[in-house]
Amino acid sequence: MRFSKTLIVAIWLALNPFALPSGNPHAQGAATNASVVFTLRTGIAEGRMVFLGVGGDIDGSVNPELILHQGERVQINLINGEGAAHDIVVDLYGVRSNRVVGKGASTSISFVADRTGSFAYYCAVPGHREAGMQGRLRIEPGLRMGVRPVAPSISRDPLDLPPPLHARAADCAG
Numbered sequence: 001m002r003f004s005k006t007l008i009v010a011i012w013l014a015l016n017p018f019a020l021p022s023g024n025p026h027a028q029g030a031a032t033n034a035s036v037v038f039t040l041r042t043g044i045a046e047g048r049m050v051f052l053g054v055g056g057d058i059d060g061s062v063n064p065e066l067i068l069h070q071g072e073r074v075q076i077n078l079i080n081g082e083g084a085a086h087d088i089v090v091d092l093y094g095v096r097s098n099r100v101v102g103k104g105a106s107t108s109i110s111f112v113a114d115r116t117g118s119f120a121y122y123c124a125v126p127g128h129r130e131a132g133m134q135g136r137l138r139i140e141p142g143l144r145m146g147v148r149p150v151a152p153s154i155s156r157d158p159l160d161l162p163p164p165l166h167a168r169a170a171d172c173a174g
């Protein structure tokens with residue numbers, strides 16, 4: 001009996017992939033759903049058109065590298081700092097903002113950073129990337145330090161087990 005109970009639990013777990021938090025990419029995505037917000041302002045630095053970081057660790061940086069951890073939802077705000085038309089594009093994530101036209105106009109993009117690696121962001125207005133409007137987004141594996149994962153609850157009623165898989169006549173007879 002002890003063996004078959006263990007077997008039933010094992011089968012139950014196999015049939016309920018969300019019962020355990022490890023080894024399931026969907027569960028991992030849900031566990032690291034922290035939001036990270038970056039703000040960039042367009043401007044001129046060293047005679048080039050650039051993105052300038054606003055606030056946080058990137059404040060004042062020219063074309064700052066935006067560092068994320070896999071699974072985080074990122075929002076990138078773009079503020080027009082000087083009036084020419086601009087946008088922001090991350091090709092490898094398939095995201096493209098509206099164009100911001102006029103000083104002070106703003107827009108944003110948002111996506112889940114589910115792939116690790118280094119990805120370019122840039123302004124897609126013709127000539128702007130070449131003129132200097134590009135930087136990189138770095139997405140690191142694993143959790144950000146100091147962030148506790150929000151794991152789904154795995155507690156269950158101990159009596160909430162599936163019915164037996166087959167008739168137990170043989171067990172009773174023995």
Ligand SMILES: [Cu+2]
Pocket residue numbers: 049085086087123124125128133
């Ligand atoms: Cu631009």
